[in-house]
Amino acid sequence: MGKQLSKQQKNAQVVPFLQDGQYYYNKGLKAYREQNYQKASKYLQKAVDLDPMDSVKLSQLATIYTDMGKYSQSNELLSYILDELDKDMTECHYFMANNYAHLGLFQEAYKCATEYSKIDPYGEFTEENEDLIDLLTMEDDDEEPFLKDPDDLILKQDAAKSLLESSQFEEAINLLEEIVEEYPEFWSAHNNLSLAYFYVGEVEKAKQYLQTVLERNPGNLHAYCNLLVFYYYERQDDKVQEIAKVLSNVHPLIFEHRYKLGATFALVGHYPIAYRWLRSLYKQGFEGDEVFYYWLSYSAYFTGNVAFAEQMWERVIKENKDKEGSEPWNVTGDAKHRVGSMTLEERLYAIFLAIQTNNLNEIQQYQLSTVPQSQLEKEFVKFALSNNDSTDDKMISFYQIANSLFVHSEQDELFLFSFRILMKLYKDNITLQNHQGWAAALDYVWRNKTNQPISQATIASQYGTSVATVGKYAKLVKSLLP
Known part of the structure; x- marks a missing residue:
């Protein structure tokens, strides 16, 4: 005979593990309230798979996508929902307008917003x-200030x-100047x-924009x-602290803004607040890129x-194996952001000095860093690592x-003065032979600029060139001075 069932077992109900769309919908809402958007989106997707014609579930998933920054x-x-399921779910027009506004597609945002109001x-x-309509129209009372061609902007922006x-x-720069001219807002x-x-070293023009x-x-x-990044690079510590204090009190809702805030604080070495923002994004299921990790x-x-x-560093290497060697534990003390806080001419000078001292490891470390490098820097690094054997x-x-x-x-x-001038000459393709x-x-x-006057004849003699040559090139150098 088999074993006798206990009284408790006899009274227990057998519930098959077969959940419907509402089960996953409720689970998704719970995760959403806890701001775990990645988990929420997975549950809602499962709910939608089970109830593909349920416009409420689809709408909730769309809302989660918006909070994740997945506006498209x-x-x-x-x-x-509007085209196939429920054209009377009018709030979809407003949600779409809001998404288009976040994407910078103001004309489409305006169309959806006015359709909702109608x-x-x-x-x-x-x-x-x-x-939202007031925000989209406040810059121009006479004509629509919207995009001429949203698709054109998307392509150019990408x-x-x-x-x-x-x-x-x-x-x-060339492409962005074109975008700014066509879409000034x-x-x-x-x-x-x-x-x-x-x-590229044009700091004043950067600040103007x-x-x-x-x-x-x-x-x-x-x-x-x-x-904040500009002031950090320029070593204006008072300004850095001032703006960092303001930004530390900002609490953005959009994922993209949280990422920007966290990455910026990390770049300038304010690690506790950077970790708070980036870690919270990670916990909420944000799927970042190599730079995020x-x-x-x-x-x-x-x-x-x-x-x-x-x-997290394993994720970095998974995305880009070239980052091996630039782990944070391999960067110690004040050196951790030494490169990042340099101006462009200082970085060029550092590369030059590394060449002079045959310190190729330092150049390779710089090559692997996340510091954005201009084309000139990249070419100079390539030249340095070729042991000056370049064509x-x-x-x-x-x-x-x-x-x-x-x-x-x-x-x-x-x-520093010379590299500032040389990079302009290099950019303008002026012969440097x-x-x-x-x-x-x-x-x-x-x-002469620093009150150490010297004659052209004296300097020409020191460098083994002619007075006429010094005068000719000095005139070109002066034309590039601010």
């Missing part, structure tokens, strides 16, 4: 919708982003253009974050969360001018 995916669901003038989101991410700053382009100019954003779009988070690992390590930092005549001349200065002077300020002539002219102009 959210709008795909909302469009599907078909449901007393709807649940009437007040918020009116505020192309500009790719150029920035690959450090092709000159190309990015598209603040993201202004911010990216400002960054591009900063990374940021100033435009902050004057015409006060409170723009990306602009303030970029300004890089800064999360750094902020974790420098706040004492070593095990988690190691775990790039332009880069050879660039180096030899600096080398000629090195033979005749040990003044750091002369080199007369190494001694250019070096002599740079030395001559710098000395």
Whole structure:
């Protein structure tokens, strides 16, 4: 005989593990209330799979996508609801307008917002919708200030982003200037253009674009974050502390803004607040890129969360094996952000000095860092790692001018001044083959500029070139002075 069932077992009910869409919907709502958006989206997706014609579940999933910053995916669901399931779910028009506004597609946002006000003038989101319309139209009372061609902007924006991410700053500048001219209210382009100019050494022009954003779009988070980075690079510590204090009191709702805030604080070495933002994004299921995990690992390590930092670094290496060797535990003391706080000319000078001392490890470490590098820097690093064995005549001349200065002077300020001028000459494709002539002219102009007057004849003699050559190149150097 088999074993007798206990009384408790006899009374127990057998419940098959077969859950319906409502079960996963409720689980998703619970995760959503806990701000675990990744888990919430997975449960809601499962609910939608089981009840594909349920517009409420689809709408809730679209809302979660919005909170995750997946605005296009959210709008795909909302469009599907209106087109295929329930055209009377009018609030979808407002949700779509809000998503389009976040994407910078203001014309589409306006269309959706006005459609909502037309078909449901007393709807649940009437007040918020009116505020959105006011925001979209406040810049121009006479004509629509919207995008001429949203698809055109999307293509150009994506192309500009790719150029920035690959450090092709000159190309990015050309495209972003085109975007700014065609879409003057598209603040993201202004911010990216400002960054591009900063990374090629044109700091004042970079600040001008940021100033435009902050004057015409006060409170723009990306602009303030970029300004914090600029002051950090310029070593204006008082300004860094001032802006960091302001930003530490900001609590954005949008994932993209939280990421920007966390990455910015990490870059300037404010690791505790950086870790708080980046860690919270990770816990909520944010699927970041290589840079996200890089800064999360750094902020974790420098706040004492070593095990988690190691775990996140595995994600970095999974995305980019070239980052091996740049782990946060391999960067110690004040050196952890030494490169990141340098101006462009200081970084070029550092690369040059590393060549002179044959310190290739330092150059390789810089090559692996997340510091954005201009095309000139990348070419200079490539030249350095080739042991000066290069077929790039332009880069050879660039180096030899600096080398000629090195033979005749040990003044750091002369080199910083010279690299500032040389990168402009390099950018403008001006011939640099007369190494001694250019070096002599740079030395001559710098000395006279810093109240160390010297004659052209004396400097020409020191560098083994003619007075006429010094005069010719000195005139060109002076034309590039601010």
